[in-house]
Amino acid sequence: MMIFVDQKTKIDRHVYMDMLRAHLIPWTHTIFGDDEWTFQQDGALGHKACETQDFLRANCPNFIKVDTHWRNNDGEWPPNSPDLNPLDYAIWSILEEKACAKPHPNVESLKRALKKAWNEITLDTLIKIVDNFPKRLKACIDANGGHFE
Known part of the structure; x- marks a missing residue:
């Protein structure tokens, strides 16, 4: 799935989570149904936010957690x-x-x-x-x- 956003849009955690709600979650229900799947993201600021990590924990059967801050080595994925x-x-x-x-x-x-x-x-x-x-x-x-x- 490819999603384009207006070039003036700042992808903060709120915009990112709205995109996940509107696109990722419905798509995964269609593609995977009840099967397990893992979500991977990079270390962009909107991805690292604690609120985003909580959203993913609640909405994905499995996701690879990223460091929430450069001082916190609390992720599972290389930064x-x-x-x-x-x-x-x-x-x-x-x-x-x-x-x-x-x-x-x-x-x-x-x-x-x-x-x-x-x-x-x-x-x-x-x-x-x-x-x-x-x-x-x-x-x-x-x-x-x-x-x-």
């Missing part, structure tokens, strides 16, 4: 982990290759191209990306949490 985020290590490069091969005259053109590229990502491709995760996790452990690739 800067693009090597372990499927969006960062795979999806963004697919979207960039497909949607940004040529310049766009305006933002709407870019959005259309991104939506088209997003919809062209096959289930097979997504399965391969997810199946690659354990190997990437082992590489991260072998690198003592440092960058690898």
Whole structure:
């Protein structure tokens, strides 16, 4: 699912939780039903807020908690982990290759191209990306949490 927000919108915890309520939660009910699933996010400020973490705890069967503050090592996820985020290590490069091969005259053109590229990502491709995760996790452990690739 790809969601665009107005470029002037500041994604604070309230906007983020509204987006989760409006989009993520209904989508997961449709896709997973009663099956277990895990939600992963990065360390953006709106994601780290205690209120957001409480919301996720209440609405997701499982989620990977992030540090709530740089002084608090209370999360389960490395704070800067693009090597372990499927969006960062795979999806963004697919979207960039497909949607940004040529310049766009305006933002709407870019959005259309991104939506088209997003919809062209096959289930097979997504399965391969997810199946690659354990190997990437082992590489991260072998690198003592440092960058690898």
